[in-house]
Amino acid sequence: MFSVLVTGASRGIGLEYVRQLLALSSPPQHVFACCRSPENAEDLQGIAMENPSVKVVQMDVTKEDDFPAAVREVDGVVGERGLTVLINNAAIFSGHTCETATCEDSVHLYRVNVIGPMLVTQAFLPALKRAAALTSSDDTTMSMQTAAVVNMSSVMGSLASTKNGKSASYRMTKVAVNMLTVCMAHDFASYGILAVAMHPGLVNTDMGKRHAGKLSPKESVCGILDTLLKLRGRQASGKAYQWNGQILAW
Ligand code: NDP
Numbered sequence: 001m002f003s004v005l006v007t008g009a010s011r012g013i014g015l016e017y018v019r020q021l022l023a024l025s026s027p028p029q030h031v032f033a034c035c036r037s038p039e040n041a042e043d044l045q046g047i048a049m050e051n052p053s054v055k056v057v058q059m060d061v062t063k064e065d066d067f068p069a070a071v072r073e074v075d076g077v078v079g080e081r082g083l084t085v086l087i088n089n090a091a092i093f094s095g096h097t098c099e100t101a102t103c104e105d106s107v108h109l110y111r112v113n114v115i116g117p118m119l120v121t122q123a124f125l126p127a128l129k130r131a132a133a134l135t136s137s138d139d140t141t142m143s144m145q146t147a148a149v150v151n152m153s154s155v156m157g158s159l160a161s162t163k164n165g166k167s168a169s170y171r172m173t174k175v176a177v178n179m180l181t182v183c184m185a186h187d188f189a190s191y192g193i194l195a196v197a198m199h200p201g202l203v204n205t206d207m208g209k210r211h212a213g214k215l216s217p218k219e220s221v222c223g224i225l226d227t228l229l230k231l232r233g234r235q236a237s238g239k240a241y242q243w244n245g246q247i248l249a250w
Contacts, residue, residue, distance in 0.1 A: 001081045002028045002145060003131070005074060007061055007120060008090025009033035010041035012205035013152070016217035017087060018044065020225055022051055028084070029053060032074050036060035036090075061090045061116030067123040074127060082130025087150045088117035091173075093207045098168040106169045113173035117151050118180055125188075132192035139234035142194050149188070150228060151181045153197035153240055153248070160249035178240055178250060185238025194231060197240035198224055199248045215243070 004021055008014040018033045033048065034057045035041045041056065048054040055077060059070040074083055091113045094105055121128075132147035142148075155161050157174025177197060184195035202211035203220045223243040230245070231237075240248040 001030075001078070002026070002084050003030040003032070003078050003081070004028045004085040004087065005032040005034060005057075005083055005124065006087045006089055007034045007059065007116075009056075010035035010037070010044055012207060013200050013203060013217055013221060014087075014089040015044055015047075016221040017089065017224075018047055018054060020218065020221045022047070022053070024225065027053065030055065030077055032057050032077075032083075034059040034070065034090075036063075059120075061088075061120050062111050064119060067120070071123050071127070074124070078127060078131075080130060081134060082132070082147070083124055083127035084131045084146070085144055085148045085150065086121060086124050086128060087152070088120060089152045090116060091152060091207075093167070094169050095167050096169045097165050101169040106172075109169050109173050110176070113170075114176040114180060117177065121149055121184065128188075128193050129191050135192070139189075140232070142189075142192055142234055142237065143232050144194070144228050146192060146194075148194040148196070148228075148231075149181075149184055151177050151184075151195070151197050153177045153181070153199055155199050155202075155242075155248060158199075158240075158249055181240070182238050189234055189237060194237045196228070196231065196237060197248070198228070199240065199242045200224060201243040219243075 006014050006017045031054045038056045048056050057070050059066045128147050135146045154174040156171045181197040200220045201215045204214040220243045227245040242248050
């Protein structure tokens, strides 16, 4: 059984993940589309109405009190088969530079973009471990079809690609997401769980609309899924990929 949980699925890339997962030739049996306000996520609710495999789950990644109910909902569906893929997609942006960033703004960004994925992954780790344990995954068989965590990163967190200090506080969170991914790859390898970071390209969403030469969410997520589904083995873990399959330099 192949199941996927996406955080921040109310709009943008997260919502497109839900659409494109359903469009795969072998779609997941279960897609858990998490959002902090299901009552306001009209597009997502529309998809869920037409696709019984989609379950909308309320979860704010900064609210640990939301996690137990979300885990219960997922466990109630997947049971002993576990959760195959967790996509830590939810994030916020801030344009502050290192001259203008405030403590409050920076801490909030870090809370959503870094601590959120870390604690959400902790909450779903037992379910991911159960999925990994179903296949005798070793260093060569680990893949998205066995068990994986995907952390949405950004070229803006790439030290090698940084040529200006714009949006310093956001960049800092994505550098931390990259390190979180490397730590997860080390710690989760023995369970047979892959961990990768993914840069979606510059995508035309509420967050990405300031960029020139944008990808549509569909182009981005089709490329991401194509890339993710080809990953095989321990050596694929602990790396940052781009939507088009290229490696993103740290
Ligand atoms: P959007 O701003 O369009 O969407 C962000 C999503 O995150 C929304 O669904 C939002 O929910 C959700 N979210 C925000 N805060 C929380 C929270 N506390 N708990 C749960 N959900 C939350 O962003 P994108 O779709 O463009 O970005 C998706 C990912 O891709 C992010 O990690 C981003 O950093 C990364 N990325 C995007 C790029 C781009 O060009 N768009 C480029 C590089 C990386 P709500 O509707 O409730 O606000």
